[in-house]
Structure formats: C-alpha cells, structure tokens
Amino acid sequence: MTSEFAVEMRDVVKRFITPEGSEMAAVDHVTMQIKNGEFFSMLGSSGCGKTTSLRMIAGFEWPTEGEVFIEGKPMGHTPPFQRKVNTVFQSYALFQHMSVFQNVAFGLEMEGAAKDEIEKRVKRALEMVQLTGMERRRPKQLSGGQQQRVALARALVKTPDVLLLDEPLGALDLKLRKEMQLELKALQQQLGITFIYVTHDQEEALTMSDRIAVMSKGKVQQMGTPVEIYERPSNKFVADFIGESNFIEGKIKSLSGNEACVFVPSLNAELIGMPISDGLVKGEEVTVCIRPEKIHIAEKNAVNQNMFRATVTNTVYIGVDTKVFVDAHGAKLKVWEQNRISRLDPKSFYTVGQEIWLMLMPENTLVLKKD
Ligand SMILES: Nc1ncnc2c1ncn2[C@@H]1O[C@H](COP(=O)(O)OP(=O)(O)OP(=O)(O)O)[C@@H](O)[C@H]1O
Numbered sequence: 001m002t003s004e005f006a007v008e009m010r011d012v013v014k015r016f017i018t019p020e021g022s023e024m025a026a027v028d029h030v031t032m033q034i035k036n037g038e039f040f041s042m043l044g045s046s047g048c049g050k051t052t053s054l055r056m057i058a059g060f061e062w063p064t065e066g067e068v069f070i071e072g073k074p075m076g077h078t079p080p081f082q083r084k085v086n087t088v089f090q091s092y093a094l095f096q097h098m099s100v101f102q103n104v105a106f107g108l109e110m111e112g113a114a115k116d117e118i119e120k121r122v123k124r125a126l127e128m129v130q131l132t133g134m135e136r137r138r139p140k141q142l143s144g145g146q147q148q149r150v151a152l153a154r155a156l157v158k159t160p161d162v163l164l165l166d167e168p169l170g171a172l173d174l175k176l177r178k179e180m181q182l183e184l185k186a187l188q189q190q191l192g193i194t195f196i197y198v199t200h201d202q203e204e205a206l207t208m209s210d211r212i213a214v215m216s217k218g219k220v221q222q223m224g225t226p227v228e229i230y231e232r233p234s235n236k237f238v239a240d241f242i243g244e245s246n247f248i249e250g251k252i253k254s255l256s257g258n259e260a261c262v263f264v265p266s267l268n269a270e271l272i273g274m275p276i277s278d279g280l281v282k283g284e285e286v287t288v289c290i291r292p293e294k295i296h297i298a299e300k301n302a303v304n305q306n307m308f309r310a311t312v313t314n315t316v317y318i319g320v321d322t323k324v325f326v327d328a329h330g331a332k333l334k335v336w337e338q339n340r341i342s343r344l345d346p347k348s349f350y351t352v353g354q355e356i357w358l359m360l361m362p363e364n365t366l367v368l369k370k371d
C-alpha cells in the first residue's frame with residue numbers, strides 16, 4: 001500500500017444546478033480520511049449528500065472543488081473503471097434473465113478473463129457470501145437477502161481494495177437486515193477490505209462501523225468511533241440525531257480548570273462540577289445535554305448536589321425499559337429506567353403525579369456550545 005489512507009476526500013464541494021435554476025451544494029467542504037481496512041460509515045438523513053459523496057469516490061461524479069484521493073493518488077477525472085473501488089448499489093440491479101453464476105461472472109467476462117479463472121473466482125465469491133449450490137438459480141428464485149448477497153458477490157469477485165456500499169440493506173426486512181449487518185461486518189473483517197458504507201439508520205452505523213461520519217446538509221458534523229459519537233457528541237445536532245437527549249439551556253456561572261458551574265434558569269438551580277469542552281468561557285450561554293438513560297431517579301435528595309425535584313407526568317412501559325416523563329420546575333425531561341426486576345404490581349412503577357428526585361451525574365452530562 002502506498003498510502004495510510006485507502007480513500008481521502010480533501011475539502012470536496014459538489015454543486016448542482018437544480019432544474020429550478022438555483023445552485024446548491026450537495027456536498028459542502030467535506031474532508032474525510034478513510035484508513036486501509038476500515039469499516040467507515042457515512043450516516044445522515046435523506047438528502048444530506050451521502051450518495052453524492054460515494055459517487056465522487058467511485059468516479060461517477062467529479063468534485064466542483066477539492067480532490068478525491070485513492071491510495072494517496074489524486075483521482076482528477078479518472079473514470080470509474082480505472083479506480084480500485086467497486087460499488088454495491090441500493091437497488092441490486094441484478095440481471096433477471098441470468099443465473100446467479102452469470103450475474104457474478106459478468107464483470108470478469110467483460111474484462112476477458114479466462115474461463116477457468118472465471119469459474120475459480122466466481123466459486124470463491126459465492127463461498128464468501130454463502131451461496132454455494134445456488135449458481136443456477138435466477139434472481140427471482142432467491143429471497144431478498146440472497147439477492148443482496150449476489151450483488152455483494154458480484155462486487156467482491158473483482159477483488160477490490162475498497163468496497164462502496166450505498167444503503168445495501170435498505171430493501172430488507174428488519175430481522176434479515178440485522179442478520180446481514182453481522183454477516184457483512186464479519187466478511188469485511190475476514191477479507192480485510194476497506195468498506196465505505198452509506199446508511200441513514202443510526203443503529204446500523206453504530207453496530208457495524210469502526211468510524212462514522214455524521215452528515216447534515218452536505219457537511220460532516222462529527223467523525224469518530226461509535227462510542228465517541230454517542231458518548232461525546234460534539235454538538236446539539238449530533239446529540240439529537242444519534243439516540244435521544246435532553247437539552248437544558250444554561251449559562252456558565254464560573255469555571256475552574258475543565259469544570260464549570262452552570263446556572264440553569266428553568267430549574268432555578270446550579271449544576272456543579274460539569275466537565276466542559278475547550279473554548280467555553282464564563283458568562284457564555286450553553287446547552288446542557290444528558291441522555292435519558294443516564295439520569296438517575298431517587299426517592300429522596302441523597303447528595304444535595306445536582307439533584308432536582310420533579311413530578312412524573314407520564315410513564316410508558318416498553319419491556320426492557322420504562323420511559324418516565326417528568327416536569328422539573330417547568331423543564332420537561334425524559335428518563336429511561338431499565339426494568340432490572342421482574343414485577344407485576346402496577347404500584348411498583350412510577351405513577352403520574354408522583355414526586356421524585358432526579359440526579360444528574362457530572363460525568364454523564366455534556367456542556368455544549370449553544371447553536
Ligand atoms: N444530479 C443532481 N442534480 C441536482 N441535484 C442533485 C443531483 N443529485 C443529487 N442532488 C441533490 O443533492 C442533495 C444530496 O443528494 P444525495 O443523493 O447525495 O443525498 P443522500 O444523502 O444520498 O440522501 P438519501 O438518504 O435520500 O439517499 C439532495 O438535495 C439532492 O436533491
């Protein structure tokens with residue numbers, strides 16, 4: 001390998017002229033460095049520029065500004081077939097009139113590979129995706145998950161260094177999707193190929209990825225491991241988009257080292273010892289962010305610090321957890337509590353109108369710059 005990075009997007013912009021006549025940046029100054037052998041995901045809601053980014057890496061689109069590098073080489077206007085990447089599209093686009101074998105062999109035949117070479121490589125690709133024995137079937141004689149695997153085998157047979165996957169599991173039902181997620185991840189690890197995976201499903205991205213780029217409106221909001229993205233979202237958008245969060249508006253009253261005392265008007269109280277990120281200053285308006293599962297409910301005020309009285313406004317039992325909605329001095333918060341004990345008595349759960357105490361642990365709380 002000539003470069004530490006399999007793929008790099010350096011300050012890439014892609015502008016389109018819309019049919020309505022206005023110009024829009026589908027990808028807006030995106031920089032990403034994807035390491036060799038990494039499972040990298042682009043995650044974001046519809047229209048945020050995931051497919052456009054992938055198409056620029058594949059060579060189906062060219063950047064308006066910036067540059068795409070593959071294995072350290074600037075791609076310029078290199079056509080797709082000369083790039084060491086292969087794409088699995090969302091619609092598998094299998095040839096319906098061809099058998100599984102013919103579908104997978106097609107790309108090699110186009111390249112003029114020898115017959116026995118083709119047979120050997122198709123056999124191996126079908127083994128990888130566990131479709132051995134199905135060579136003679138047509139796509140319509142396969143399940144959705146099996147068709148998806150044919151599409152994967154077709155990409156793998158060309159032994160690419162980098163596989164680009166655009167929502168490849170989008171058409172599958174939830175159960176099959178979850179199975180395929182684990183299979184794909186295992187296959188990626190076994191082959192050591194770099195995967196660049198596009199999805200709008202946060203659980204999918206968290207399950208499979210080594211690193212994730214969270215995107216919104218053509219920009220990367222945060223890049224990091226699943227744990228970093230979930231536990232240390234760098235802004236309110238990411239904290240809101242990945243999982244659920246409570247947001248409380250506040251103001252930094254004092255600072256000492258990396259800890260702040262934050263005054264929260266809605267609770268008419270101070271949060272003490274809150275860890276803060278760089279760049280926040282005394283007097284600054286901030287957003288305090290805390291995940292619902294990280295708020296602790298107590299019967300009484302045990303520690304006298306970072307504890308608030310609240311009234312239960314609603315509870316929802318969902319098996320694994322109970323979702324408790326509370327009102328704390330007018331601040332509406334949600335608290336998820338795991339049902340660790342098996343019980344049937346309704347009185348053993350929180351009831352509407354019940355007075356409780358909420359405990360916010362500093363290590364579970366994030367103080368973010370206000371947008
Ligand atoms: N050829 C084009 N001409 C004009 N606008 C385009 C073109 N291709 C994409 N766009 C616009 O660029 C934006 C990003 O599109 P893109 O397909 O990259 O989104 P996406 O993140 O893949 O979304 P989805 O999850 O829905 O697939 C969208 O607003 C889209 O309408």
Ligand SMILES: [Mg+2]
Nearest residue numbers: 050051052166
């Ligand atoms: Mg897309």
